[in-house]
Amino acid sequence: MPDESNESIDPIDRLLAERSCERLTIDFVHRLDLGDPGSVAELFTDDGVWEWPHAQRRVAGREALRRYFGSRPSDRLSRRLMTNILVSVTTPTTATATSYLTTYRVDGFVDGMVPPQLPTNVGHYEDSFRKVDGIWLLATRTTHLAFGADTRRLPPPSGS
Known part of the structure; x- marks a missing residue:
């Protein structure tokens, strides 16, 4: 059954909302990798939540998010790749998205190039967005890892 509130959104407003949410998704990883990690908190609503169920982590509220992401080690080198960003605008002020992530990270980085690493x-990520005072922000971000660091310990595949 079609959602009447969703169908009543002007196509240009929908496009702008989708683009704003896509931009937030990318800005999040840019700030972690290339900017000030604590500033990620500015991309969330005041009551925003970041969750990582696998690690049993939950950080709620902009100030807690600022402390959490700001505590990232200064010698950490990371690069995140974001793909398959699919935003669904649900109302004129809410949206959801799913996006794929791949993270490369080295702790203890000093300088120079790093040998090739496995992700x-x-x-x-599963995200919800809310438009507050005309600005789209993350309301929730939940991280789901299908593959993680433990994959490095798997034996090499056998030839078939």
């Missing part, structure tokens, strides 16, 4: 994490 540290491979999974997806």
Whole structure:
């Protein structure tokens, strides 16, 4: 059954909302990898939540998010790849998204190039967004890892 509130959204407003949410998804990883990690909190609503069920982590509220992401080790080098970002605008002020993530990370980085590494994490984010005072923000972000660091310990595949 079609959602009448969803169908009543102007196509241009829908497009702008989708693009704003996509931009938030990408800005999140840019701030972690290339900017000030604590500033990630600015992308969340005041009551925003970041969850990682596998690790049993939950951080709620903008100030707690700022402390959490700001505590990232200064010698950590990371690069995250975001793909398959699919945003669904549910109302004029709410949206959801799923996006795939791949993280490469080295702790203890000093300088120079790093030898090729396997990804540290491979999974997806499930996000909800809320438009507050005309600005789209993350309301919740849940991290789901399909493959993680433990994959490095798997034996090599046997030839068939």
